[in-house]
Amino acid sequence: MAKSSPPASQSTSREENLTSSRLVFNPSKHDNQRNLSCRGDNPQLPDSVLEDTWVLDVLFPPELEVKINKPVPIFEGADVHLSCISRPHPQIV
Numbered sequence: 203m204a205k206s207s208p209p210a211s212q213s214t215s216r217e218e219n220l221t222s223s224r225l226v227f228n229p230s231k232h233d234n235q236r237n238l239s240c241r242g243d244n245p246q247l248p249d250s251v252l253e254d255t256w257v258l259d260v261l262f263p264p265e266l267e268v269k270i271n272k273p274v275p276i277f278e279g280a281d282v283h284l285s286c287i288s289r290p291h292p293q294i295v
Contacts, residue, residue, distance in 0.1 A: 209225065229258055230260070234259065235258065235259070236258050239253055239255040240254050241253040264290035264294070265290070266286060267289075269287065271285075
């Protein structure tokens with residue numbers, strides 16, 4: 203079995219005066235258009251907070267929903283109207 207990455211990690215290099223953080227996650231369609239932010243500061247300096255934010259653009263295949271205008275059972279010869287609703291991202295053009 204493959205070893206999975208931890209969800210978050212941080213490393214610091216005093217020689218380079220650098221701190222690096224890493225986040226691993228698998229976005230879902232529910233994360234589409236949500237914000238992902240990165241924030242850093244130096245506790246020794248007042249007002250040193252910096253933050254950058256990205257809007258996630260998560261692509262996903264269509265979700266389909268079929269609706270029928272008649273309750274079941276459907277009898278032979280009855281008019282039946284079906285609706286097929288598709289919700290993909292990006293939208294189908």
